[in-house]
Amino acid sequence: MNILMIIRIAFLALARNKARAALTMLGVIIGVAAVIAMVSIGQGAQASVNEQIASIGTNLLFVTAGAANTGGVRSGTADLGRRTLTVDDVNAIKVEVPTVALVSPIVSSRAQIVFGNANWNTSVQGVSDQFQAIRLWKVQDGAFISDSDVQTEARVIVLGQTVANNLFMGTEPVGQTVRVMNLPFRVIGVMASKGQDAQGRDQDDITFAPYTTVQKKLLAITYIQSAYVSAVSADATYSAQSQIASLLRQRHKLAPNEDDDFFVRNQADIAATADATNSIMTLLLGSIAGVSLLVGGIGIMNIMLVSVTERTREIGIRMAIGARSSAIRTQFLIEAIVLSLCGGAIGIVLGILISILIPKILGWATLISSTAIIGSVIFSVAVGVFFGYYPARKAANLDPIDALRYE
Amino acid sequence: MGTEAELVIQMESIHKTYTMGDVEVHALRGISLQVRKGEFVAIMGASGSGKSTMMNILGCLDNPTKGTYFLDGEDVSALSKDDRSDIRNRKIGFIFQGFNLLSRTSARENVELPMLYAGIDTNERLKRTSEALASVGLAGRENNHPNQLSGGQQQRVAIARSLVNQPAIILADEPTGNLDSRTSIEVMEIFQKLNREKGITLIVVTHEPDIARFAGRVVLFKDGRIKKDYPVIDQLDATNELKSLPEISDDDDLIEIEDIDGTDALT
Secondary structure (H helix, E strand, O other), rough: OHHHHHHHHHHHHHHHHHHHHHHHHHHHHHHHHHHHHHHHHHHHHHHHHHHHHHHHHOOEEEEOOOEEEEEOOOOOOOOOOOOEEEEHHHHHHHHHOOEEEEEEEEEEEEEEEEEEOOEEEEEEEEOOOHHHHHHHHOOEEEEOOHHHHHOOOOOEEEEOOOHHHHHHHHHOOOOEEEEOOEEEEEEEEEOOOOEOOOOEEOOOOOEEEEEEHHHHHHHHOOEEEEEEEEOOOOOOHHHHHHHHHHHHHHHHHOOOOOOOOOOEEEHHHHHHHHHHHHHHHHHHHHHHHHHHHHHHHHHHHHHHHHHHHHOOHHHHHHHOOOOOOHHHHHHHHHHHHHHHHHHHHHHHHHHHHHHHHHHOOOOOOOOOOHHHHHHHHHHHHHHHHHHHHHHHHHHHOOHHOOOOOOO | HHHHHHEEEEEEEEEEEEEEEEEEEEEEEEEEEEOOOOOOOEEEEEOOOOOHHHHHOOOOOOOOOOEEEEEEEEEEOOOOOOHHHHHOOOOOOOOOOOOOOOOOOOHHHHHHHHHHHOOOHHHHHHHHHHHHHHHHHOOOOOOOOHOOOHHHHHHHHHHHHOOOOOOOOEEEOOOOOOOOHHHHHHHHHHHHHHHHHHHOOOEEEOHHHHHHHHEEEEEEOOEEEEEEEEEEEEEEHHHHHHHOOOOOOHHHHHHHHHHHHHHHHHO
């Protein structure tokens, strides 16, 4: 028995009832389209978070003062009150760790910034001239803090977009003088907008001043709270991380049984965490859509079963004129596979269409995943075979005499 | 050997017993029948006489419980389901009372179907389909679906379908049961033509004595046995019968309608 003939027979049989074929396919169409659209939404979200994290810099390391063990109470949060980290530590990291490219101490304070009759409460970050290069953050207007500003403890300030907008309302900020804790600071630049971070916080609601100025004139402290360090490359971040840790342990004269009094975190870890979260979300969305694909498959089985009963006489005729059981079984199986495969193909087109339309209508990022497409094609064929087999076997096992007599 | 080749059907004490619950039903009780090539046999009998069971066994839809059955020289007494399918495909053409065409499928595709299962290539299929449809007078109706054809035309599609694989016998189960008397005779005319001109062996199961008279031989069943087996002496010729039939054609209807119109016009 020629398989091509059976395929031809199956197609002819499907063509005899186009409406039923189309309705049967609908379940698989919706299932496959849902899987592709859901996974592309999930992956789109994942990609945009990864992009934001990458924009901070993947070779970034973050050193903070504090310990995981404070008087026996262990925790993972940094104790910013600890005064263990100094500018000398940071300079030592820069000089002694070969995998480190740039460093910037961070001292941070919240302050009310006043310009004329406008005022704005924001964060004042004391940083070095290298901060901008570490964070890959461009200045939109004016200049960033220079090394000489740091050396001379200059009262200069660089504003984030949000701060500039709230204080100056469209007028040119560069060259103007604002007051921070009653001290006059000259605005030397405005940062480019960075938008919201992955957690939805406004990254532009911030100002930068030389760390020496913030230490001495605003906070009157000698220690620093944290430091940004950039490794020479993304690959070098892990070795830089351990080298910084051992250097700081040595500098802080910690005995081998003592816990670190600092944390070194790297951006790759943060990225990995965010990635894992988003992967779970994608998996969740995908599996919910997968359930609808399964329901679509059961729909095929349902229709095929009904169809075997409804077409009993047809099966009887086919058997009487010489169709073997295997030919009947193959025909019904091929019908089921054709239904699920065609449904899958239309579903792919629909899913891609939805994935293209969602960013335009809802503004969500989507990323069409080839894995989801290939996966749903394989799944829809599997659905066809799996849910088509039982009705096909039922049809093949009919007795031609009974089937012919069936009304 | 020469005489054996002449025998298309050779049945020796065929028994068929069904078990219904605890009761054994003896549908056939030792049937011996021989049919030569080119015969036109009518199998007759009341309902329950075993003629349907006989039809199932003759058509290799079922195996006999006991006995031997040679069809066209092949022993088909105890075949598997698949082997019976193949035998039906190659050696037997079926014609049923209810036509049993595939609905929503053109006449051409219905006739093609046995050849699809036989694996015959496209060109040969198309050639044989056209020939078969032409031989039953349906040339030009190839693309009509069963619901666009009259009962007689549907039965003629079924006849064409039974012919295409050039079977050893054609089995017709009450082929005129769903047709009016005139169309019935038209179908018998086709049978007689196929039998006389092409030498096709025909077995018609019927309960109508009028239909049996078109055959050359009658086998009468009663209680699972052959009661009588006799040649038809005064065999009817379907073509002549059709000529002698009064024309119940459209013309009569037309005249009546005109009459009514006439009376309407007068009043």
